[in-house]
Amino acid sequence: MKAAVFRGGGRLAAEDWPRPAIGPEELLLRLRGCGLCGSDIAKFVAPSTKAPAVFGHELVGDVVEAGAAVHSFAAGDRVVAAHHVPCGACHYCARGSASMCRAFKASTLDPGGFAEYVRVPGVNVRHATFRVPDHVSDEAASFVEPLACCLRAMRRAPAAPGDVVVVAGLGSIGSLFVQLARRAGATVIGVDPIAARQELGRKLGAIAVAPDEAGEDVRARSAHRGADTVIVTGGGAPALPWAAQTLRDGGTVHYFAGGAGEALPLSLETLYQRELTITTTYSSSPGDLGEAFRLVTEGAIEVEALYSHRLPLDRLAEGIALMQSRTALKVYVTP
Ligand SMILES: [Zn+2]
Ligand SMILES: [Zn+2]
Numbered sequence: 001m002k003a004a005v006f007r008g009g010g011r012l013a014a015e016d017w018p019r020p021a022i023g024p025e026e027l028l029l030r031l032r033g034c035g036l037c038g039s040d041i042a043k044f045v046a047p048s049t050k051a052p053a054v055f056g057h058e059l060v061g062d063v064v065e066a067g068a069a070v071h072s073f074a075a076g077d078r079v080v081a082a083h084h085v086p087c088g089a090c091h092y093c094a095r096g097s098a099s100m101c102r103a104f105k106a107s108t109l110d111p112g113g114f115a116e117y118v119r120v121p122g123v124n125v126r127h128a129t130f131r132v133p134d135h136v137s138d139e140a141a142s143f144v145e146p147l148a149c150c151l152r153a154m155r156r157a158p159a160a161p162g163d164v165v166v167v168a169g170l171g172s173i174g175s176l177f178v179q180l181a182r183r184a185g186a187t188v189i190g191v192d193p194i195a196a197r198q199e200l201g202r203k204l205g206a207i208a209v210a211p212d213e214a215g216e217d218v219r220a221r222s223a224h225r226g227a228d229t230v231i232v233t234g235g236g237a238p239a240l241p242w243a244a245q246t247l248r249d250g251g252t253v254h255y256f257a258g259g260a261g262e263a264l265p266l267s268l269e270t271l272y273q274r275e276l277t278i279t280t281t282y283s284s285s286p287g288d289l290g291e292a293f294r295l296v297t298e299g300a301i302e303v304e305a306l307y308s309h310r311l312p313l314d315r316l317a318e319g320i321a322l323m324q325s326r327t328a329l330k331v332y333v334t335p
Contacts, residue, residue, distance in 0.1 A: 002335070003115035004316040006044060008051035014314035017054065020110045024069040025122030027129070029061030029081065034113035035142040035307065036319050036331040038173070038257055044320055056113025056333070057083035058145045060138045064117070070125060080141045081120045082128035082148070082289050083109045098285035099152070114316055116335045127286040130293045139332050140296055143176075143303040148284035148292035150176045150256075154184070155288075156279040157229050157254035161185030164218060166227040166246055169234025170197040170208060172306040172330040173256065177231050178206045179301050186228075187221050189214060194326060204302060211242070218246055226251060233257050240265050244276060252277040307332045 003017035022028045035058030043049045063077040073079060086093050086101035093101050103123075110119040120129060132141045150173065159165045163186040167177045170192035181188045182205040190201035190208040201208030209217055218227050226248035232239045233256050243253040244266055255278060270276065284292070295301045308329040311319045319331035 001116040002313060003054045003111055004056075004313050004333075006049065006051055006053045006055060008049070010044070012044065012317045012320070014316075017111060017115060019117050020119035022065060022067050022119050023122065024067040025125060026067045027063050027070060027073055027079075027081070027120040027125050028065040029059070029079065029118045029120060030064045031113065031116055031118060031335045032060045032062060032078065032138045033142055033332050033334045034059040035146065036316070036323060036333055037146065038171075038323070041320055041323060054112035054115050056115070057109060058142045059109070059113035059118065060132065060141045061118060067122075069122075073125065073129065073131065078132045078138075078141075080130050080132060080144045080293070081109065081118075081124055082145055082284075082286075083107070083113075083124070084283055085121075085123045085127050085286060088127070088286075098287075099281070099283040104283070114313055114333060116313075128289050130289070133297055136297050137304065139307050140303045142332060143172075143301075143306065144289060144292045144296050145284070146173060147176055147295060147301060147303070148288040149173075149281065150180055151288045151291055152284045153177070153231065153254055153256050153279075153281045154180050156281050157231065157252050159184040159186040159229060163187070163228040164189065164222040164226075166191060166214065166218060166230040166243075167201075167206065168192075168211075168230060168232045168239055168243065169257070170194075170201040170206075171234060171326070174231075174233040175200060175204055175306050175329075176301065176303075177233060177256075178204045181229075181231075182206070183300075189217050189221065189227070192234075197329070200305065200329075203305070215246060222248065225249075228252070229254060231256055237263075237265050240278075244270055244274075247274075247276060250275045252279060254278075255280045306330055310334060 086098040190206035198208035230243040322328035
C-alpha cells in the first residue's frame with residue numbers, strides 16, 4: 001500500500017509501506033481522508049522525530065476487515081478512530097489526567113492516518129471508534145479529534161456567561177474555540193492578523209480584530225478589567241506576555257498550541273502579584289471524543305467551513321507548506 005512516509009530532515013514522500021495485518025480485537029480501515037494537524041507539522045519539523053514515520057491522526061475510514069472478536073463494527077462501516085486511548089484505571093486516569101496515562105501514547109494507529117490502510121488496535125476500537133452517520137461528511141467527521149482536544153482545554157479553562165474570552169489565532173483550532181466559548185455564553189474576541197480569518201471569526205460569533213486592536217475591545221467589553229481567559233492557539237511563547245497584558249487580574253491563559261520558546265517569558269512576580277493561572281492540555285480523553293462526536297453529528301459546531309484545501313497523499317509535503325505559510329486554514333488529505 002501507499003503511505004506518506006517521513007524520512008527525516010524534512011523529507012516526506014509517498015512510498016510503499018507494508019499493509020498492516022490485524023489481530024482478533026482489531027479493525028483494518030481503508031482511508032477515506034485525514035486532517036493535517038498542527039501537531040503533525042510540529043513532528044515534521046522537530047529534529048528529535050524518529051524516521052521512518054507515518055503521521056496523521058484525524059482520520060475517517062471504511063472498515064474493510066474486523067477481527068473475529070469485534071462485534072460492534074463490521075466491514076462496510078464508515079468510522080472515525082482516535083489514535084490515543086488511556087487505560088481508564090491508573091492513578092493518572094483516576095485524577096483526570098487521562099492523556100498522561102502511561103498507556104495513552106502507546107495506543108497508536110498503525111502506521112498512521114496518512115496511509116491507504118490503517119490498523120486500529122483493540123483498545124482504540126473499544127473506546128475511541130465511532131460509526132459516522134450518513135448525514136455527516138467525511139471532512140466533518142475528521143474534526144471529531146481536534147474538537148475533542150478543544151473540549152478538554154475548555155474543561156481546564158472553563159468559560160461562563162458574562163466572561164470575556166480572547167482566542168489568539170483564528171485558524172481551524174481557534175475557530176473551534178470561538179464556537180465552544182460562545183456556546184458557554186461568553187463574549188468572544190478573536191485575534192488574528194489575517195483579514196480572511198477575522199471574517200471567519202465574525203461569522204462564527206466572535207468580535208474579530210487584529211492583534212494590535214484587541215486591547216481596546218477587551219477593555220470596552222470587560223468594564224476595563226481585561227479578559228477572563230486568553231486561549232493561545234498560535235504564536236507560541238511570544239504570545240504569552242501579550243496574553244498576560246490582555247488578562248484581568250486573576251485570569252487564566254490556556255496554552256493550547258506548542259511552539260517555539262523553551263522558557264516562560266513571564267515574570268514569576270507578575271504571575272504571583274496578579275494571581276494569574278496558566279493551564280495547558282495535551283490531546284483529549286475518550287469522554288471528550290464522545291462529546292465531540294455528538295456535537296459534530298448534531299451539527300452543533302460549524303466544521304465544514306474550517307478546511308480549505310484537499311490534497312492527495314502524495315502531496316502531503318505541499319499541504320504542510322500551505323499550513324506553515326498560513327495559506328491553508330486546514331488541509332484534508334485523501335488517498
Ligand atoms: Zn490533531
Ligand atoms: Zn491510565
